[in-house]
Amino acid sequence: MSNTTRIMAHVIPWYPDRAQSMDAVRGLVDAGVSYLEVQFPFSDPTADGPAIQAACSDALEAGFTVADGFAFLDEIRTITDTPVFLMSYASLIYRPGVQAFVARAREHGVAGLIVPDLPPDYDEGLYDACRDAGIACVPVLVATSADARVDLALSTKPEYVYVALRTGTTGSRTELGALNMGFLEKIGASGTKIFAGFGIQDAGQVQALAPHCEAAVVGSAFVRTIAAASGSGVYEAVKARAESLLDAK
Amino acid sequence: MKQLYNDFFGEFGGRYVAEVLRSPLDELESAFVDALSDEAFMREFHRLLASYVGRPTPLLHAENVTRDVGGAQIYIKLEGLAATGAHKINNALGQALLARRMGKPRIIAETGAGQHGVATAAVCAKLGLQCRVYMGEVDMRRQKPNVFWMEMYGAEVVPVTSGARTLKDAVNEAMRDWSANFADTHYLLGSALGPSPFPDMVREFQSVIGTEVVSQLSALGVRPTTLVTCVGGGSNAMGFFSPYIHETEPELIGVEAGGRGPAQGDHAARMNGLGTPGIVQGYRSLFLLDDDGQVMPTHSVSAGLDYPGVGPQLAHLGQTGRVRFERATDSEALEGLQYFARKEGVIFALESAHAGMVAIRRAKELTPDEAVVINMSGRGDKDLFITARELDAERWKEFLTREAASL
Ligand SMILES: Cc1ncc(COP(=O)(O)O)c(C=O)c1O
Numbered sequence: 001m002s003n004t005t006r007i008m009a010h011v012i013p014w015y016p017d018r019a020q021s022m023d024a025v026r027g028l029v030d031a032g033v034s035y036l037e038v039q040f041p042f043s044d045p046t047a048d049g050p051a052i053q054a055a056c057s058d059a060l061e062a063g064f065t066v067a068d069g070f071a072f073l074d075e076i077r078t079i080t081d082t083p084v085f086l087m088s089y090a091s092l093i094y095r096p097g098v099q100a101f102v103a104r105a106r107e108h109g110v111a112g113l114i115v116p117d118l119p120p121d122y123d124e125g126l127y128d129a130c131r132d133a134g135i136a137c138v139p140v141l142v143a144t145s146a147d148a149r150v151d152l153a154l155s156t157k158p159e160y161v162y163v164a165l166r167t168g169t170t171g172s173r174t175e176l177g178a179l180n181m182g183f184l185e186k187i188g189a190s191g192t193k194i195f196a197g198f199g200i201q202d203a204g205q206v207q208a209l210a211p212h213c214e215a216a217v218v219g220s221a222f223v224r225t226i227a228a229a230s231g232s233g234v235y236e237a238v239k240a241r242a243e244s245l246l247d248a249k
Numbered sequence: 250m251k252q253l254y255n256d257f258f259g260e261f262g263g264r265y266v267a268e269v270l271r272s273p274l275d276e277l278e279s280a281f282v283d284a285l286s287d288e289a290f291m292r293e294f295h296r297l298l299a300s301y302v303g304r305p306t307p308l309l310h311a312e313n314v315t316r317d318v319g320g321a322q323i324y325i326k327l328e329g330l331a332a333t334g335a336h337k338i339n340n341a342l343g344q345a346l347l348a349r350r351m352g353k354p355r356i357i358a359e360t361g362a363g364q365h366g367v368a369t370a371a372v373c374a375k376l377g378l379q380c381r382v383y384m385g386e387v388d389m390r391r392q393k394p395n396v397f398w399m400e401m402y403g404a405e406v407v408p409v410t411s412g413a414r415t416l417k418d419a420v421n422e423a424m425r426d427w428s429a430n431f432a433d434t435h436y437l438l439g440s441a442l443g444p445s446p447f448p449d450m451v452r453e454f455q456s457v458i459g460t461e462v463v464s465q466l467s468a469l470g471v472r473p474t475t476l477v478t479c480v481g482g483g484s485n486a487m488g489f490f491s492p493y494i495h496e497t498e499p500e501l502i503g504v505e506a507g508g509r510g511p512a513q514g515d516h517a518a519r520m521n522g523l524g525t526p527g528i529v530q531g532y533r534s535l536f537l538l539d540d541d542g543q544v545m546p547t548h549s550v551s552a553g554l555d556y557p558g559v560g561p562q563l564a565h566l567g568q569t570g571r572v573r574f575e576r577a578t579d580s581e582a583l584e585g586l587q588y589f590a591r592k593e594g595v596i597f598a599l600e601s602a603h604a605g606m607v608a609i610r611r612a613k614e615l616t617p618d619e620a621v622v623i624n625m626s627g628r629g630d631k632d633l634f635i636t637a638r639e640l641d642a643e644r645w646k647e648f649l650t651r652e653a654a655s656l
Contacts, residue, residue, distance in 0.1 A: 042542070042543065043412060043543045043544040044412065044417060044418075044421055044529060044530060044544050045421070046266075046267070046420075046421050046424045046425065046530060046531070047267040047269070047428075049425070050411065053411050053412070053421070054411060057411065057412055060543065065541055066541040066542075090265050090528035090529075091527050091528055091529050091536075091538065091542040091543070091544070092541060092542040092543075093542075094526075094527060094528045094533075094542065095525070095527060095538060095540070095541060095542030096542075116267035116268070117265045117266055117267055117528065117531065118265060118528075119265075119266070119267075119268055119271070122263050122264055122265045124528070139268075140267060140268050141268050142268050142269045144269070144272060145268055145271070145272070146271070146272055146275075149268060149271055149272075153268075164267075164268070164269065
C-alpha cells in the first residue's frame, strides 16, 4: 500500500482523433500518472457508461482499427516507460484468436490485459495465454461480487485486480462508502495490487483511495476534459486535469 | 437429450459478462430452474396464457394457398393472434411472472420493432409491475405506433441515442441499467439469446408454440414434413421447433432477413457462412463482425429481424444440420405479405412473411400428401406505416398529409 496518490489514466485511441488522443497521452504522462489504461474501442461496450461508450463510437467513426491501436501503443513506448494496460472486450480478443491477440499485445509492450467480459470461468483461455506470455491478466471485481467469485478471481494468482467501485457502469460520481472500502481491504489482504476506479472525478476521491489501492483509475473524467478541450489544446487541458487530481494535499 | 438448463449448445452460448452481472444471472438461473419445476407457477403461467394471451392460437389449413401452390398441404400457426400481436408475449408473461416470484417489482426490456416492448408493457400492466423499455432512437422513429401503445400501457419508453441507435444498442442500454439496479429489477430479454440462462429460459417459455402445434397436427392426423419460421434472435423459432429438435424429422427451416442482398450491411443473415463466431452481448454465437471483431451494420425491412447475432442454440442446430437456414429478401417478404392477404385472408407481420415465401418455395417441391407448417410469428397490423409506404406510397402520403393538416 502506498501513501502517495497514484493514478491509472484511461485513454481511448482515436478519441476524438489520432493526433489529439496522443496529445492526451502526453498530457497524462507529463502530469505524472503512474499507469495508462488504453481502451481499444468496441462497437458494443456493455460494461462502459455513456461517456466512454460515446467516446468509443466517436473513435470508431474517426477510423480506429485494431492495427491502429497497436501502432498507438508503439508510439506511446517512444515517449514513456509508464506501464500500459490494454482494456477491451471479448469480441476483439476472440476474433483473431485469444492466443494470437495476447501474443500481439506482448509484442507491443503491454504490461497487462483487462477484458471485463472474459471472466476467469468464461475466459476462452485468456488467463493461461497471458501467463504463458508473461503479461498480467487483470480480473475485474465489484464490491457486490459473491465470495465464490472473489475466490475464483484470486485463484488465478493475479498480480493486479481491478475493482469497479460502484455497482453499475462508469461515469457517475462514486461515493467511497463502507462497502467499497471493506471490499478493498479484503482484496488487498490477498497481497494483490489493486486498481480501483469507476466514476472518480476529484482529488478528494483519489486521496481517499490512495491508502487502499495501487492506483485510482480515472476514465470518464478525462473523456469529459478531452471533449471540452477538443480542437483547443487537449494536451494542456488533460495535463492540468491530471495534475489537479494528483494534487491532493 | 432434453435439458432445461444447458448454458452451452455445442460451442455456442455461455455467460460472458462483466462481473457485476454475475450475481443477477446466477440468481436468475436458479430462480428459473426452480420455477419451471413448480407446478403452481406453471399452472399460473398456463392460466394466463389461456385467459389473457388467448391461447391456444389456431392452426389454419391454408386451403387456397395450398391449391394455388400445388404442392404440399400448407398450414399456418396463427401465433400473431396472441394478445399484442406476436409470439413475444409468451416469453414476456413467463419472465414477468418469474420476476414477481423473485420479488423484483421493476422490469426493464429492450425492443427493436416494438413488439417485445409492447408485450412486456402489457404484461407489466396486467401484473402490476413497473416497466421501462429501451428503444433505439431510429427504431422509435420508424415504429412510432408501438411507442404510443407502450405508453398507453403505462410503460416508460427511453430513447437510446448511442451506437447505431437500433436494437443492439437498446440491449446495451438495458444491460447497463440492470448492472446498476439488479437488486429490484429484472431484465426481461426478448429473444433466445444473450448470456445464459436467457437462451434456455426464453426457449422454455416459447415452447408452448411447438407443444400446441404437435397436438393440433395430431388432432388433424397430419404428420408434418417441414416446419418453416423466421429467425431474428430465434425466440419464435426455438419455441416452434422445440418439440422436434431432438428428433430427425420433420425438416426444420429457419428464414433470415436477406434484406437488399448479400452485400455487407444490406442484410441480417448470420448463417450459411455470412456470420463469424464471436462473443458479443454476453454470449458466443455467430455474428456479423468485421475483421477486428466490430459489430457490423445490418438491414432488413422488418425491424424484428434486423439484428447482428443469432441465438446460440440455433447457431448450434445450424452447425449440426438439424435446422437448415434460408433467406428471403425485403421484396420477397413484401410479396409474401400481399400473397397471403389476398389468397388466404391473413396479414402476416413482415418478419413472418419472410417465412411465408420460403414455405411456398419448399411446398412446391413436395407432394399433396406432405405438409408444410409456417409459424406466423406476428400479424401485420403493426407494420402499417412501413408496408403502406412501400406498397402504396402516393396515396399513403396524401392521407398522412391530410391527417397532419387536420391536426
Ligand atoms: C412478429 C415477429 N416475428 C419475429 C421476430 C424475431 O424475433 P425472434 O427471432 O426472437 O422470434 C420479431 C421480433 O421482434 C417479431 O416481432
